[in-house]
Amino acid sequence: MPPDPITVTKLDALLAAIRGYDDPRRASAEWKQGYKLLQTAGAPLARVTGIVGMRDGAKLAELIDQLRTPETSAPLHGEVPAEEICREALRAFRKRSDLTRLDEESRISSHSPTSKGACPHAAAIIPPNEWPDSVWQELVRQGKIRCIGHGLYELIKP
Numbered sequence: 727m728p729p730d731p732i733t734v735t736k737l738d739a740l741l742a743a744i745r746g747y748d749d750p751r752r753a754s755a756e757w758k759q760g761y762k763l764l765q766t767a768g769a770p771l772a773r774v775t776g777i778v779g780m781r782d783g784a785k786l787a788e789l790i791d792q793l794r795t796p797e798t799s800a801p802l803h804g805e806v807p808a809e810e811i812c813r814e815a816l817r818a819f820r821k822r823s824d825l826t827r828l829d830e831e832s833r834i835s836s837h838s839p840t841s842k843g844a845c846p847h848a849a850a851i852i853p854p855n856e857w858p859d860s861v862w863q864e865l866v867r868q869g870k871i872r873c874i875g876h877g878l879y880e881l882i883k884p
Contacts, residue, residue, distance in 0.1 A: 729767035729793050737763050737790045744783055751781040760786065767793050770859055771877060807861045815857040816870055823881055826851050850878035 740760045744753045757778050764774045769789060777785045807815075853862050853871075862879060865871045871879045 733763055733767050734790065734794050737767070737793070741783065741786055741790060744786070750783045753781075757781060764789070765875070769793060770863075772859060807858075807864050811857065812861060812864055812868070815854070815861045816865055818854045818856070819851075819865075819871065819879070820881065822854055823851050850874050850880040852877055853879050 737760060740756050740763070743756045744750050744760070747753045761774060761778045764778075765771070773789065776782075777789060862871065862873075866873050866879070869882060872882050873879050
């Protein structure tokens with residue numbers, strides 16, 4: 727899904743503002759705003775973090791160009807993973823989610839004696855790192871899991 731054209735226009739304006747500085751690393755406010763816009767545009771989080779962390783104006787320009795014309799540029803997220811890989815990754819995700827929920831429920835302090843007995847459950851987890859980000863993004867695209875930000879994902883209830 728291509729990003730909103732308004733977001734790309736704002737990113738272009740931020741890139742121009744960053745290039746206006748003698749030292750682009752001093753444009754802290756612009757980099758912070760660019761980081762937020764890139765996240766909303768759907769750019770890969772690891773790539774965005776690397777570009778903003780290094781304050782790399784050239785790579786930022788490349789990424790904005792890829793967001794502007796995704797069909798003619800190199801793919802943002804790599805190739806679409808095979809169905810079997812997605813199935814294995816989803817199975818591992820469910821297992822980790824269940825283990826996290828059980829761990830939360832087994833804590834002594836997880837629920838109060840004055841409550842109704844309902845235990846809070848972990849809403850989202852960091853997915854297993856055995857699979858690349860492209861697998862998790864494909865599962866999001868398929869509607870199996872949902873990204874809630876900051877690298878956390880949750881299962882979508884059927």
